[in-house]
Amino acid sequence: MKTLRLRGGRVVDPANPGSGTIRDIGVRDGRIVDLHPDAPADEVIDCGGCLVMAGGIDLHTHIGGGKVNLARLLLPELQRDCCTPDAAQAWPEALDPAAHVVPGTLLTGYRYAQMGYTSAFEPAMVPANARHAHMEMGDVPILDHGAYVMLGSDELLLRWMAEGKPFEQIRDYIGWTLNATKALGLKVVNPGGISAFKFNQRKLDVDEHHSHWRVTPRDILHTLARGLTELGVPHPLHIHGSNLGIPGNIESTLATIDALEGLRAHLTHIQFHSYGTEGPKKFSSAALQLVEAVNRHPNISIDVGQIMFGQTVTASGDTMRQLANAHHASPRKWVGADIECDAGCGVVPFRYKEQSYVNALQWAIGLEIFLLVKDPWRVVLTTDHPNGGPFTSYPHLIRLLMDRDFRNEQLARIHPDVAANSALKDITRELTLDEIAIMTRAGPARLLGLADRGHLAAGAAADIAVYREAGDPESMFTTPEHVFKDGVRVAYKGRITASPVGGTHFVEPAFDRGIEKHLKAHHDVHGSVRFEHLAISHDELCECSRCGGTHVVACEPGGAV
Amino acid sequence: MNETTPPPAAAPALAAHWTCPFCPLLCDDLQPDAATLGLPDSACPRARDGLSALAGAPASGARVDGRAADLDDALAAAAARLAAVRQPLMAGLGGDVAAARAAFRLAAAVGAICDAVGGDALVQGLRVQQDRGGFNLTLAEVRERADLVVFVGSWPEGRAPRLIERFTAGRDQGPAMVALGAVPMAEGVESVLPVAALADSLTMLSALVAGRRLERPNPELQVLAERLRAAHYAVLVWEPAQLGPHGGLLIEMIQRIVVTLNQSTRAAGFPLAGANGAATANQAFTWLGGLPLRSRIGHHAIEHQPQRYGAARLVAEGETDLLLWANPFPGVVPIDTPLPRIVLAAPDAAATLGDESNTIFIPVATPGVHHRGHLFRTDGVVLMPLFALREDGLPPLAEVLGRLAEAMEGGA
Structure with a gap:
């Protein structure tokens, strides 16, 4: 039982009292421990001149599963000669951002760890593809992981809602699905819209009827959010709203918040859903x-989905919107699928350009949201990797948020109409280290119900990033001095030093098993896999995810709304 | 999931859970006798053939240059030969996810070029994915939604006997079915056999679906185009392995028809491909390294060469100095070559080896019969769990590849 002392760093730990003070952090058995200043330690690491933070947590990043692998198959030209286990060990000097648009799982794990991130969560796991998603996440080295399973365009939910089945039946179906797929949360993508597209509907507003099932996104949103609340799942409904990317979609975003009637929800990549229709264009x-709506609704949290200029690929479950956007594909090719009466996917490569009015405005909107929401605990730093840009651009994004002069320099480079008219030029706020730590660690941990992650109090997992306080925030956050995962040092000055297998975080909410006979009856007719073969057991999850550890996140049925 | 082991009684013990690994449909509703691996005569012929090939005791143990060897010695010899060569080729790749993970690890340790079993067919579909993309759907979607299914270029019954059943089971009214450029062997399937070559038919069909006026349209194709445009949800089915050396161009035309239809109605493609674990190996290599098969997993770079890195060509032109063949399914014949060979295969491959003077043969167990595992279904979305019926005392392919990788990593 070895003890490690990280000595004399400035501890940025906003989840606990005394953030910003210089003190020691003790580590034993993979956990943070209280260590008396005079207590002996087996290893002491001098952290003078360094910031000590919890490991980063990315709550919305497309790192594994069907559509991510489709994106890799679609875009071999974006793979660079740095994808082998050996070559990935070092962060290259001349970093080509395109190399990280759809990296393989090995490179994904190494690059995240090299930046000081220790957990990443896949936000769009299709039930029929759950085993595959867990396989890929298991092959992401070092990082803890988990996934949000998609419901809301599945034929069964829509059918039961159309038939007016009791809410309890739908709630138990949600509970069964979370258990069967070993998910950490529930995501809805373009509520009802992925299914509607299978019936050739091309648009679905929040109060519009699905052409076949005659249910509305409003009802779907409320039903799913209520189900999660009653099951006590810590992460609220993860919502990719209606009308992604369409000018004027702020109306559907506000209607989405309204539909929740105060129930908790997380609106993801909200930048893509915050568009008006004013101005000449x-x-x-x-x-x-x-x-204003987020500030007024404490039940709502968001992540931004900031866009970054350059080549990327958009990988989404939203077939309806991806098909509509496919003519923007760059390079000109795309791939999509209708999936298993469950969901769908669309993968469209995209290049965000500084001189494009639309792209420049998207960039400014994301930053405006980051800088104007009052409560940092309800804002998570994401680029919706890779949809807005690769996760390796986080250090650059952090600098944009912390350094107004730098931000204004960048603003001057983009489309002149945006630069001249954006509210961004008048925003003086510079985020503090505490606020960055909340948006990248403490906040996402709290939103996911990970009680022992995202902070550095005794008892927390020893997922720690140590950054040398020198240079600008971008260079500081690119290459931490040390990174620890469960107490093991995994990176040192940008080199990978160990590659443990990460653990899977998931929930197992209680539900009435009586639901299974209804599910089986439906599945026997409409499914293509025997009902008995759908659920993933603990043993099978272990096979899929290389037995990196299973972390069951506690549910509190009937918990606080 | 439950593993099923045969009970001591002589009464047939039908497996409660089984996924058939012998075609890309991976049906999971058959119940073989776990002791004899028998299935009723009425069951799927491919399932019966696959199981009967494994019903007897393993025909052979490990052999080094034709002489019986125990597993440890055979592995040591294989590691020694791998260490002595400059550019190994790992071919025939296919197997469950565990085997593919181990294969990637070994390939990275020795810098191997890697190709799939049936790599020529794989690359036809891959090329279209890389150049244009496409829009596909999965098995349950076909069954739920298709009102018109067009089989293009081949009638797949021989490769996937239950395909029509899987498309139509339990439907009040099944889809209309048409075979284009293929002779259907089922009732109720119309045949459209224009005289022209398939490529010409698809070109014309594509133009007609797009509403272009042609001077002398083939009347049968004109009717088919109208039906495609009138369908609520049309599905085009093809088998890359049956489309010939220019299959990629045909697949591209099929996908162009799908794209055109999706502008006004709904349509999707359904390729039938990836048998013998090829699709599974390709998926796993793609997620691990970022690039699909027909790649060299070098120490500092992965080099993807879909045209150059075909196994048969590399062997024929001397661009490799060792062939490591790895596939655990019966009926898969390794490439014959005088090069040093390491063959990790089902026991029935022993009879196909020919001159063994430079061959290490290690028989392996078959996933879905002798051990659990996972395989991708033809639609590439559903990763099916495989179950064990009975053990045959042979190691899984993943274990053999893993031990070789360990040896090579240690030697590096």
Whole structure:
């Protein structure tokens, strides 16, 4: 039982009292421990001149599963000669950002760890593809992981809602699905819309009827959010809203918040859903309206989905919107699928350009949202990797948020109409280290119910990043001095030093097993796999995820709304 | 999931859970006798053939240059030969996910070029995915939604006997079915056999679906185009392995028809491919390293060469100095070559080896019969769990590849 002392760093730990003070952090058995200043330690690491933070947590990043692998198959030209286990050990000097648009799982794990991140969560696991998603996440080295399973365009939910089945039946179906797929949360993508597209519907507003099942996104949102609340799942409904990318979609975003009637929910990549129709191009920032709504609704949390200029690929479950956007594909090719009466996917490569009015405005809207929401605990730092940009651009994004002069320099480079008119130029706020730590660690941990992650109090997992306080925030956050995962040092000055297998975080909410006979009856007719073969057991999860550890996140049925 | 082991009684013990690994449909509703691996005569012929090939005791143990060897000695010899060569080729790749993971690890340790079993067919579909993309659907979607299914270029019954059943089971009214450029062997399937070559038919069909006026349209194709445009959800089915050396171009045309239809109605493609674990190996290599098979997993770079890195060509032109063949399914014949060979295969491959003077043969167990595992279904979305019926005392392919990788990593 070895003891490690990280000595004399400035501890940035906003989840606990005394953040920003210089003190020691003790580590034993993979956990943070209280260590008396005079207590002996087996190893002491001098952290003078360094910031000590919990390991980063990415709560929305497409790192594994069907559509991510489709993106890799679609875009071999974006793979660079740095994808082998050996070559990935070092962070290259001349970093080509395109190399991280759809990296393999090995490179994904190494690059995240090299930046000081220790957990990443896949936000769009299709039930029929759950085993595959767990396989890929298991092959992401070092990082802890988990996934949100998709419901809301599955034929069974829509059918039962159309038939007016009791809410309890749908709640138990949600509970069964979370258990069977070993998911950490529940995601809805374009509620009802992926299914509607299978019936050739091309648009679905929040109060519009699905052409076949005659249910509305409003009802779907409320039903799923209520189900999660009653099951006591810590992470609230993860919502990719209606009308992604469409000018004027702020209306559907506000209607989505309204549909929740105060129930908790997380609106993801909200930048893509915060567009107005003002101005000569009928495309404008609705960040102020969005922010006002978020500030007014404490039940709502968001992640931003910031766009970054350059090549990327958009990988989404939203077939309806991806098909509509496919003519923007760059390079000109795309792939999509209708999936198993469950869901769908669309993968469209995209290049965000500084001189594009639309792209420049998207960039500004994301930053406006980051800087205008009052409560940092309800804002998570994401680029919706890879949809807004690769996760390796986080250090650059952090600098944009912390350094107004730098931000204004970048603003001057983009489309002149945006630069001249954006509210961004008048925003003086610079995020503090505490706020960055909340948006990248403490906040996502709290939103996911990970009680022992995202902070550095005694008893927490020893997922720790140590950054040398020198240079600008971008260079500081690119290459931490040390990174620890469960107490093991995994990176040192940008080199991978150990590659443990990460653990899987999931929930197992209680539900009435009586639901299974209804599910089986439906599945025997409409499914293509025997009902008995759908659920993933603990043993099978272990095979899929290389037995990196199973972390069951506690549910509190009937818990606080 | 439950592993099923045969009870001591002589009464047939039908497996409660089984996924058939012998075709890309991976049906999970058959119940073989776990002791004899028998299935009723009425059951799927491919399932019966696959199981009967494994019903007897393993025909052979490990052999080094034709002489019986125990597993440890055979592995040591294999590691020594791998260490002595400059550019090994790992071919025939296919197997469950565990085997593919181990294969990637070994390939990375020795810098191997890797190709799939049936790599020529794989690359036809891959090329289209890389150049244009496409829009596909999965088995349950076909069954739920298709009102018109067009089989393009081949009638797949021989490779996937239950395909029509899987498309139509339990439906009040099944889809209309048409075979284009293929002779259907089922009732109720119409045949459209224009005289022209398939490529010409698809070109014309694509133009007609797009509403272009042609001077002398083939009347049968004109009717088919109208039906495709009128269908609520049309599905085009093809088998890359049956489309010939220019299959990629045909697949591209099929996908162009799908794209055109999706502008006004709904349509999707359904390729039938990836048998013998090829699709599974390709998926796992793609997620691990970022690039699909037909790649060299070098120490500093992965080099993807879909045209150059075909196994048969590399062997024929001397661009490799060792062939490591790895596939655990019966009926898969390794490439014959005088090069040093390491063959990790089902026991029935022993009879196909020919001159063994430079061959290490290690028989391996078959996933889904002798041990658990996972395989991707033809749609590439559903990863099916495999179950064990009975053990045959042979190691899984993943174990053999893993031990070789360990040896090579240690030697590096």
